Amino acid sequence: MQTPTSATKNPEPAAVKLPREIKVLVAAAFMIAIGFGIVAPVLPQFAQSFDVGVTAAAVVVSAFAFTRLIFAPLSGWLVERTGERITYIVGILIVAASSAACAFAQDYWQLLIFRGLGGIGSTMFSVAAMGLLIRLAPPQARGRVSSLYSGSFLLGNIAGPAVGGLLAGLGMQLPFLVYAGALVLVALLVATQLPAIALGKRKGRASTQAAAPKVVLPLREALTLPAYRAVLSSGFANGWSAFGIRMALVPLFATAVLGAGPEVAGVSLAVFAIGTGAALTFSGKLADSWGRKPMIMAGLAVNGIAMGALGFTGNELWFFIVSAIAGLGSGLMGPAQQATVADVIGNGRSGGKVLATFQMSGDLGAIIGPIAAGVLVDAFSYGPAFLMATAVALLSFLFWLPAKDTRQSL
Incomplete structure (x- = not known):
């Protein structure tokens, strides 16, 4: 690196x-x-x-x-x-x-x-x-x-x-x-x-x-860049985890496995947001000083491991703790992802299709994630469904390994 x-x-x-x-x-x-x-x-x-x-x-x-x-x-x-x-x-x-x-x-x-x-x-x-x-x-x-x-x-x-x-x-x-x-x-x-x-x-x-x-950056040109392809994969992973699995599966898990009421699911969503907010207080500055790539890879690792562990928590306390850690991971990578897309486009160009494709990667993850998780829950249990989020994060992590940190070009 x-x-x-x-x-x-x-x-x-x-x-x-x-x-x-x-x-x-x-x-x-x-x-x-x-x-x-x-x-x-x-x-x-x-x-x-x-x-x-x-x-x-x-x-x-x-x-x-x-x-x-x-x-x-x-x-x-x-x-x-x-x-x-x-x-x-x-x-x-x-x-x-x-x-x-x-x-x-x-x-x-x-x-x-x-x-x-x-x-x-x-x-x-x-x-x-x-x-x-x-x-x-x-x-x-x-x-x-x-x-x-x-x-x-x-x-x-x-x-x-x-x-x-x-x-x-x-x-x-x-x-x-x-x-x-x-x-x-x-x-x-x-x-x-x-x-x-x-x-x-x-x-x-x-x-x-x-x-x-403004000069327009064509999408096909952006797709030739390893960093842009990598940020599409991490956007998909974050959408799958933070906006898909978290919103669709966590409330059901709280009820079916922990035997808790909807208020526990609500607290879990809140502590995830608190973890994200805590990370946002410093992750943007670190993305500007340390680089985009380290923050995104750290976020993928923390969020991916925590989401996988969430399906194996056996009580409410650990459920809340792991939810907060998962939120922290999401907050670590969020600003660095947007900064990467901004680096690819640059201040002197317009990149509407480039931006739209990045947004689509997150939306696609948020749509596919709950569906795939629901299939796994019905076929097996909640554990494999949450572990799928870990697998998606790992795949994105591998995409980022050969990518160059776009901050180097500033």
Whole structure:
């Protein structure tokens, strides 16, 4: 493994001043995450209010991720053709309209369609936000910026469900309307505070990098780079583990194996988030100083081993401890992954399809992971299902071994 370049060539992240626009995007991410968290605990119950079973209610939840996956390539194309800012605003407004429509759904199928359409807008603003962060983040602080952005989402996802539970007591439609209103405010925030990004009128380095037109990095060129192929594999592994297995299998394991109630599953999800948040306080800075590759490989190892061990915990205490360790692993690799993609694209280029493909790798893992785990649980037990997450992480670890650390090119 190559050693990181010296501090004379790469100043410490703390010495790099972040553009004001980065802080606007971080604030917007927090508002979006709170809104999403408000809706998350209500959505399955709202679906079941139309006299459908658990499986049908779960399909409504999955529809959002499915449409994100299907329409991610379109989002990449839109970013390259219309720019990040316009794509971001339009995507946010689509999700707002979808959420408001869900509140007025008259039957299950309307709810399914309206919720699914929101996934189109979600992938649009997600890809666009990554593009804006790449354009604006100083190369020496890409890991730190990724930590700030991911941390804002994490805090919003922690706070949102508590607010959503309170609002649900006033009617299950209200959280959807509150979410829609929050998204409209986000669209106004971005439209009024980031106009110079598209027009290139601000003075200074960040605005020069963000000004159009930009050279587009073709996806086929990015795929020739071992580091980009490796980050696609780790994105898939993280999606499989952190967003797939954790959300689908952990609650069932808590009930079926530990004999615990839903509150134990909820605590487990919370401590996973706490572990992730703890890692984000330092993992971004380390990705900027030590390198991307060491952090991603460490994250894969920690998360992969912990997820495999989770299926063999025999009591609630160890269940919580191992869940926190798994979350720590996810937090170790997250900022370094986004920084790697940013290094591949660079500040002077646009890479909508490159960004969209990276997002798709995580979404694909989040979709396939629960299905494969469910098959293993039915055929064997929970242990092999959790060990599959370890196997996927190991495969990604092997992809990273020959890859060059992209920080070396800065």
